[in-house]
Amino acid sequence: MSAHNSLTLTPAATATDQVFHALYSKIVTLELAPGAKVSEAEIARSLGVSRQPVRDAFYRLSELGFMLIRPQRATTVTYISPQALFDARFIRCALEVECLRTAIDRVTDDDIAKLNALVAAQDEALQTNDKIEFHRLDDSFHELICDIAGHPKAWVIIHDQKVHLDRLRYLSLTIGAQSALDDHVEIMDCIRNRDADRAEKELRKHLARILKVLAQVRDTHPELIEANAHQRRL
Incomplete structure (x- = not known):
């Protein structure tokens, strides 16, 4: 091969x-x-x-x-399993929302500077079309929020689950990298303003994008999706 x-x-x-x-x-x-x-x-x-x-x-x-x-x-x-993706997104959203809200209560100016640096590096990776680096920085942004919240183990659990999302996430970078970066910019604005309610709303929107990607991939690359996957309305 x-x-x-x-x-x-x-x-x-x-x-x-x-x-x-x-x-x-x-x-x-x-x-x-x-x-x-x-x-x-x-x-x-x-x-x-x-x-x-x-x-x-x-x-x-x-x-x-x-x-x-x-x-x-x-x-x-293996083929991409929609059911595994739904489960992984649910677990990720539940953990990350709690981590984000806690992080906003604990965040320092130094933490904000580190998060800003990651967003800036993501923007650079987007401009140079470095998908692998963009993907890595995306993970680092979410991991740092878990660390700021004081729950680094939450990211360990998320990391183990998100493998089911990663193939679709990588596919989505061709069409959705700018949207992902824009979401991070919005989340950062919420963190700076200590607006936990709006931050949760932005994070949920951000993590729900993968469902739209699944719908697109079903249409454009059906050969990648598990043939007998349980169908669920998105």
Whole structure:
């Protein structure tokens, strides 16, 4: 598979971590598309590692819902599951709303400066069309709000859940990056003015955008969506 040839390793604690992060990135950016077959032997050879860390990385990705491992059959990248997306968005919204409201009670001028710097860096990434950096900075913005609230573990839970959103989020950057950045600007205005009610409204609007993206992807890229997904009115 051609995608294997472009896999590279970055420094990490273990070989399994390196393989995991390399494959995770390829899946999120759709370089390994839903339905693609993946081979332990081919990936091990392309990355110059033994098959055991590849097998372990496959298991971790399957636990996240990114890979389907079946005995005596090819391992494949899973299709985007609307149900998993709905669940992940619900959990993310519930946790982030509480973190945002708490953060507004605790935020300092230094915190605001750090958040402003992230928004400015996002704007720069948007201007240079650096989707991967924009995506990373988007996460950093939301993570910092959880940290300011004094609940860093909330982001750990959100991070584990949002993997179901990330493929759609990456797709949405082509058409929705400016809207995402504009949302962050509005949220920042609420934080500076200590307006928790308006901040919650803006955050809910921001996190609901993924539902519109799902509707668009169903129309434009139906091959990416789980064929027998439970249908729900958006």
